[in-house]
Amino acid sequence: MNQPRPSADLRAASEGLATTFPALMVEASRLAASVAMGDHGRRRAGVGEDFWQYRQALPGDDLATVDWRRSGRSDIAYVREREWESAHTVAIWSDTAQSMDYSGKRGVSSKGERANLLAMALSVLLSKAGERIAFPATIAATPRSGERQLQRIAQAISTIEQARPEYGSVPEFGDLKAARSVFLSDFMGAEGQIFPPLKTIAERAGTGCLVHILDDTEEVFPFDGRVIFESMGGGLSFETHRAKALREEYREKLAQRCAALEEFARQAGWQYLKHYTSQSPKAALLWLHMVIGGQR
């Protein structure tokens, strides 16, 4: 009622932001609505909603908590215990490097768009379930749950930084302890940018999943003739006279990278998914849901 009016530039800024990520939010929530998630029961008594067990009322228990129905059947007073449901902390990293802007064909979303969509949809799902979400190295880095955190996440994803690296490197988690970690990237950077940080994160407790997002053309390499390849930011360039001749070698190198990632995931107990932008995002989301939300 007597709330102070928000200042004009804040409102303008928020409105500006609102125009960028409602589409993302709508799409993400639509995607998320097709997948349902819930609180994880911890299989022990604690704070939660589900019934766990009855225990005898001890001195110090509030009379209001006594379950009279059960107590009425016997002489002692019983207290209804609930299962300890606690929210997980899920850390999600969506690669925002320049290489993610690539889209091989017109009409197919870029890898970055796909990664953002999956990240947002997953966040929506998780926040519905009451989990705490953190996007490390962004403004949504502290794990929180709720609508505000979703808005913060959307803002973090939609803001395009000025100086983006060519290839993404896995961020440092710092003291963020996450039960689950999700990495959405194309993993095309140098090995040193990818594997050591992942190893550090894997050494803490928690599971993770690597979603390797690739474009079809990156997999198939359909180029021929005299081509000068350039990276998305223009930093790297490679000239070839017969691109067709390089195809096999390139694919081999790509397969090596995928194998390396898969091997790492297996060793760390994590999951690995290779997702093409031409595939439906729902498939990836379902997989993520299964991996992250399914474990009880």
Added chain:
Amino acid sequence: MSSLVFLTPWMLLGLLALPLLWWLLRATPPSPKHLRFPGVSLLVGLKDIDKTPDKTPIWLLLLRMLAIAAAVFAFAEPVLNPETRTDGDGPLLIVMDGGWASAPDWVARVEETERLLKQAARAGRPTVFASLTQPLPQGMPYRDARDWLSVLRALQPQSWTPDRQAAIDWLGNEGGFETYWLTDGLQHSDADLAIMLDTKGPLRIIGTSNRPLALLPLKLDAGQLSATVIGAPATAEAITLTAFGAAPNGTEVSFASISGTLPAQETEITLTFDMPLELTNRVTRVTLQGQTSAGAVALADDGSRRRKVALVGASIQEGPQLVAPLHYLRKALEPSTALIEGNLSDVLLGAPDVIILSDVGALSIASSNKLLAWVEKGGLLVRFAGPRLAADGAGQLEDDPLLPVRLRAGGRTLGGAMAWSAPKHLSPFPEASPFFGLPVPADVEVFSQVVAQPAPDLAKRTLAALEDGTPLVTQRQQGDGRVVLFHVTANAEWSTLPLSGLFVQMLKRLSISANTEGDAAVLDGRMWMPDKILDGFGRLGSAEMVTPVSGERLANPVGPDAQPGLYRSGDLRVAVNVLRANDMLAALDIPVGASIEVLGQTNEQSLKPWFLIVALTLFMLDILGTLWVTGRLFNRGATRAMGLILLVGLIPAPEAKADEARAILAANDTVLAYVITGDPTVDNISAAGLLGLSTALNQRTSIEPITPIGVNVETDDLSLLPMLYWPITSNQPALSDAAVQRLNRYLATGGMIVFDTRDAQLGSGFGVLTPNGKALQRLTENLDIPPLSPIPEGHVLTRAFYLLQDFPGRWSGPDVWVEASNVDTDQNDGVTPIVIGANDWASAWAVSESGQPMFPVGRGLTGERQREIARRFGVNLVMYVMTGNYKADQVHVPAFLERLGE
């Protein structure tokens, strides 16, 4: 035999570059594509196994080679079938036929002559240049060829034929020169110039492919204009003749065109125009399309005009034919004029050129005013005397403007049993008279005549007199026209003049009929001043500095001293054409073995433009091909742009078909219409009223109108509407002229307008009009409203469908006015075009959408009865308009009387 020659053959060395180009293009790889690809990080470190660069595709290579080869060929100037011209030596004579037949392709001839002169100048040959229609020089004035260029440029084709005999005379003693003769291909006279020139040295005759055609003078063939086209025999040719004349605003427009074909070996063809008399009389010239020469223009003068003469006699023709006055006039004038007969008012409507009144006495005031007005506008009135004229006393007591002189009562009788004197003969015609020069036969006698009152100017007005000086034919100018009186009758009663040939000639001389007897009769003995001169190209120009020509000279073929055109002498005008009536055109006689080179028919064809076009097209294709190979053809921006450009061309233009829809609506069904006044309340009431009336008609009668429409009299077409309901408001704008015309036409062709001032004439009295009444007056001041009267008893409107006694609307009381019944018109079956009332019928008829009446009428049951009568009146109105006056037939009266009796 076709042969290909290169004018700059050293350019073909460029073809040597082609293999070099091949090797070059093959060796250099195409420019690389630039691709943004994140997988570059994985590519780094890979090495190209196969170092052979990608080659330009073969088809692109061939395309480029072909394009360059075509360009090289184009610049080497290939020419197919080149002309071989061998130049000669020695003195040169270039002769040009500068007559009318050279005019159509004059430019080509001048260009060729210029080329020949320049060639001669380059070769340094002494040259003489002459045109056979200009005065020829003495001897052979040889000069450097370039000096003749200025003479050539100032030369224009003339409208007469080249004088070949003069050329033969000129060159008779000369010799030893080569001749180039640019001829028009016609043998105009017997002079064999070609044979003579052939003896002087080498002869080259140069002609053109144009076949000269000419028009003979125009003739009237049974009242229609006919023109004959002549030409020398050659291939068949399609011809089109166009007749030009003056439009009412003075500009020259083409009246009609006819086409025909002159077959291959024929030399002439006659075509006849099918035009009404008025147009034929206004034709000034006929031209042959496609030939811009003086010979292809035939000027029209009075000889090709037929005058419209009206014969008006006494109203009752009694007695046998030969005694009828009009018989002789008819016989005299029929061959050469268009005659109309009838009573005076009818005849005036036909706008004749001449009116001949035979023995017509005093005319009614209205008729004489109309006649006088007609005379003053330039008409010729010829009157013949007779017993009635003498008895009526016309022109005796006072000056009659329709008689040239005052007449004496009594007349004169010469010869006969009771007189002393003998019938008189005519005296020779005075110089000032138009009859001057006509031979007077000795057997023309005058027995009786009306006599003119002596007056000071009688001698001036006399055109013909008897032996004793008594005027026989008098004339007076009246305004722009003339009144002529023959003091005798038009039949043989009072004189033998109508029996003689002199009568016909006199009528002709009065310029009543056309000059159909050959030009010689008209031309002789007069000096003719040229009004307009026809130049070589067939254009009429003004004649300055051209001297008068005698008639005899004009009768001979045209020449520099008698150029074709329009000539004037006194009042007479004559057209002199290039050709005479019996002329023929024949092809030029040339010596055996020689031939006419035809200009412009060189088969020489330069192939340079074709090769250039091919090279350009191939270069365009090469650009497209290169773009495609480097992958830049179908990127996003380009495809979008191409698509946009294509789509723009395919957008169809929207069409407004509102008017058509409305016309179709009105044509398919009966539609009652109201005039949109601009006041929305009134318009709504009108619409609702007509809707109610349409409903009533649908229910009660076999007329089934659809929803009424509003019309804007300024813009909408009224022709398909049976009835127009016009509610008057005091602020309706005045009608524009176009709207007035449209409404008048509507009324004249059977439409009916119902004016409704809607105010029950409250507040009007003697001479005082209500505001709506004033508005009505204002609106209708230019409409053709007939005399009006209140609806009389027994008018068809009282019994067209229902039997009515009064015609109420919302009000009842004031009269309803329709066309007065004493006006004798059979127009539109006597259906009144106008109904004017003040009873506000639309409000009485108005129904809302639910079918309930919108406005109260009267009070209670009487009011409803009044509304019912108003509806019946509406039904009667529409029935009357749709069915006409058949209810007025007497056959219905018994039933009517029976019903009334009940």
